[in-house]
Amino acid sequence: MKSLFPMFQVERFITGDRQEVTACLNMDFILKNGGEVMNGHSNLRNIFADKKVMEEIQNRFGSGSGKTELESAVTDGSLVNLDVLLDGNESALSPGDAPTTQLEAIIEFIGRPPLLIQDGEWETPVLDEVRQRVEQNKEGLLQAIPKVGRVEILGIAKYRPFIGTAWMIDEDVMVTNRHVAELFATRIGNHFTFRHHTSGGPYQVQVDFLREHERTAEFQARIKEVIFLEESSSVRPDMALVRLDGDGLTLPEPLLLDGANPSFDMDIAVIGYPAQDSRSDFFRMERIFNGIYNVKRLSPGKVKGVDFDGKRLLHDCTTLGGNSGSCVLNAETGRVCGLHFAGEYRVRNYAVSVGWLKSRLAEINGSVSVAFQGLPGLPNPDLPVPPPVEAVTNKEGYDPDFLQADIPVSLPTVPDRDLIAPAQGSDDGVLRYTHFSIVMHKERRLPFFTACNINGGLLYKIPRGQDHWRLDERLEDHENRQTGEGLYRNNPLDRGHLVRRLDPAWGETREEAKQAEQDTFFFTNCAPQHSRINRGAWLSLEDYVLSNTGTHDLKVCVFTGPVLAETDPEYRGVLIPREFWKVLVVRNTFTGQLSVAAYLLSQAEYLGDLEFVFGEFRTYQVPLSVIEGKTGLRFGELADYDSMQSIEGIPYRIISSGTDIVI
Template identity: 45%
Template sequence: MRRFQSESIMKDERLVSEIAELLPEMESQLSGLPNGHARHDVSLLAETRDPITAERAVREALSRESRVEAIVQRLGRPTLLVRNDTFELPQAKIWRSRLYPAKSRLDAAIRSVGRLEVTGLSVPYAGTAWMIAPGIAVTNRHVVAELVRPRGGEFVFRASPIGQPLTARLDFKEEYAGVRPFEVRVKRVLYVADQGADAPDLAFIELEAPKGRLLPPPVPLYEGEPQPGQVVAVIGYPAEDPRNSLLDQTRLFGGIYDVKRLAPGEVMGKVDRKVFTHDCTTLGGSSGSVVIDVETGGALGLHFAGEYLDANYAVTVAELRRHLQKLDGTAKRAVRPQSVSLAQTLKPEPEARVSAASLQDRPGFDETFLGTAANLKTPLPELSAALAEVAAVVDADAPGSARHLLKYQHFSIAMHTERKFAIFTASNIDGSLSRMLKRGQDRWSFDPRLDASLQVGNALYAGNDLDRGHLVRRLDPAWGSLEDAKRAEKDTFFFTNATPQHIEFNQHLWLELEDYLLGHADTLDFRACVYTGPVFSEEDPEYRGVQLPRAFWKVAVMVHAETGKLTATAYTVSQADLITDIEFVFGQFKTYQVPIARIEELTGLRFGKLKNADPLAREETVPGAMPLHELRRLEDIRLA
């Protein structure tokens, strides 16, 4: 079967580079392990710094020894622990960018996968099973073969060694360090596929719904055929397997077995209409795992076997459907599997159409909004030379940053031609004249004054967990006359004002910042000027050809009611490690108040005199360090 062996991992330059970067850590983790091939691959990598050469050499050495299941790629195919119905982050940035936009779908599948446990046998569990239809789970024939025997057209549980009938249950938890099970009794085995070389390794079991609790929903079935290179993930319960090398299991599993894991990989190829191969990392205990298409969250197949350093095997979803139809009676009436289509899932919403002529009268951001006196003006941030080279030119005759401005009602935007998102937005907010407009159906548009190829449209946001996040909030510029307010609110729905944000983005403090500052007792006339934008980094993960910003910044400027002077405060929202390494962690976004000088460092923008109005700029700090304050509540903001 080696014709199905995939070397796509070694063709992925980014992943190969990341593997090489992890070598020092891998070497330290393996100190103290026995010599031999258990450490051979790391020594080769350390000597050559060439993952391709080292991997092929170790493959050749090990293939001459034993063939067991089911680690296919020894490097670059992680296995991720599941805790609280979600998976841990992989180290490799490329896997983070592949799994991140599909997180909610993968988490939904995780909740519908359980460990098949048996009372009356010495083994703790027999394998994995997952919900395929209401009240019905699917697993492998070889998983249930030792538990039941046919009798009179049905399957009955065998007797234990002491003569008691075996019983089985499905536990949908069994997570690492988890203490709360979710056990559901197996009512009966409904169907076991026939034995034979051409028969698929599958079986259906019926579950008894627990009192006062609903069963997990079925995993929707993928519509379509598996394709080589298709990104997938296996969810199951790998067990320690003495047939695998100590190195492989130590590196990939860290000595933790028998708990729920998610292992990403790729489809390698099709054997026939019933079976395909994949290279996700599995071990004994993974039998019966679901193979999930990452893009749609649909079940692509049922994992059942593997050959070490060769391929893992799965029953195709088409074959699963065909055998589901063989169920009869009550079970057949309950079988209504859901389906997900890749084409339908990825079909983007149509964009609204707007003419350039309709935007000609937009005034844009007003630098004298807080006062006409020189000390009260709020100039636009200046672009560094590097930013000026990549900023879209809108009006070549305008001076400075103004030549890059797209003007809207009460706000302006400068666009990055390479990243295709805003470099910055600048908006005027009048809280005393604001209009609370009811939100209608969101219809986003390309700005016709800028080529559509320089903007990111709905295609990025189709079929995933990414929201089109407003940079200028929908109601911030919606003030003044009703006509002006409606025009301003509509203007916030241009793609120039959108950046991708994950649905788990913690926006509570971030969204309330402007409201809090405007309503503060020391804010004169409830007016503010707000600048905001994404933080661009070379380390931002790429998805569908677009690098996704992982952090955002904001600068808010007001006039202090007592002093009559400007006060300017700056904020970032990101993961906990933004200030040091801008590391990417699901659901761990934090909001900080930082000096405006820190925003300049992160963005390449220059805020000029506004830095003098920043209360943090006056704080004593360690030389070379900048003050930063995590905001757990709005009252933590320092305005003076």
């Protein structure tokens, strides 16, 4: 997307409606911030300290046509300060309250730009240095954008409905600031509920995950429950949790929390919805934001410090009042390192640090009806020690007669059975769990495949608890036959479920479904997947098949695994798969015939090694023979029911949505 901001705009802007929602007046004071407190508290001092940014500004605008453009843009008598400002000389700023000038606003805009987002991507920054910073971390930032939404109260005529920002932290749970949620929610003892209109009815609140400039598309989800509202106290983080109504919607996946508090001067970015702020200098604000408010923006910046107690993160990203509740992202990993909540005008911005946030979530875990996906697997000394787990025993596992078809849907065969990791109590090396089975590769320490029965008519939606991944001790030499926690520590690798957590979570009783869900948290069911993988279409395949085909009793057999190639890159002694595959088998209700569909999650090109840059993953529907060729596995008679075998043309069909799938 090209830049939408005229670099040196000096026109008067139409002010529009300046009424503000109370949330924007509470704590989030910011137009522009600063970092360390220095004489005059000028936010420009952070940009002065950013040597690469200041060097480019000086080179581009310190002489010649660039300087002429600046001079023609500045009309408030501040040109006397031009040379010393571009040299990074703080003497251009008067001590105490520095004068607001057009020149300073221009430097702030190009040095710490609040970039408009359109169609899920940000506009191009003016400075090459800033552009390079966001581009080199592009994948992680892009995957975070759709997970951030605008919080809106409906039916309030005299105020704008927009009150702040929130982001996904669990499957249907969002986190925002307490001072944002207090506008529609209240605490009564240990109970949390919606406030009521003067007319008597409760507030209706929603989150819109889009709201982009000059775009009309909407993606709205209703907030159906206030899960947690933090106490108003300096010893508690400014935090609240709400649950969305996800019926009929595919909600965005949660953002993950970073492993530790960030370091000074680390590249970060804030994603949120800056709102016009009456506490800020109006003309300076208009020049920086070009009169455009209430829409999604990405604001790159730097960490300026962490409080001595580790609780508050200081940063210098450009924000306004509506950014309350925004995520502060570690630009390198795309993971959350802070929850933005406040600031001092032209001094600094504050966020709840990730360490404080995780510590508090761990404290309330169990007292509220949610567990947090951002916590599992991340090194955090504040987290409680997992409870002891009894050794898993052999279960019935995957049932090849599950679909009651003319032929059994048997497990695929491994060509070299000597490579199957032996297991106690299993003559064939098959590890059997509740409603699914796994066969492990003893040298690669990863599964050859997983096989799962899904009964859509008996599914339970089991809330996600505290994830406790554990080794399956049934494997002989079990510590060396599966990947453990060491592979995933302090890096962007996720513990990728192969059998999805809720796929086997079905049964005649909730206890049976819960046991199956817990069985998915063995490292045997885990493969390393980079956190930047776009798995939207991949993860929704089973859902699409269940809801859009005439399957017999809503039943599906799913085989999943990594492509274990010899050319896979090595990391920490493990070859990391570049591709993953999935095979779905259904029985059509009307014809009684089996139907097989095979998919490949592949990466066309790699932009670096595992220290860590990955390219874009895509999902393809392919003939079953392609999976057999890549894995060496054999699916026997299932190849006769392959839905792609009779389709002419290229064998790879890109899957962007459900309509691309052939059943």
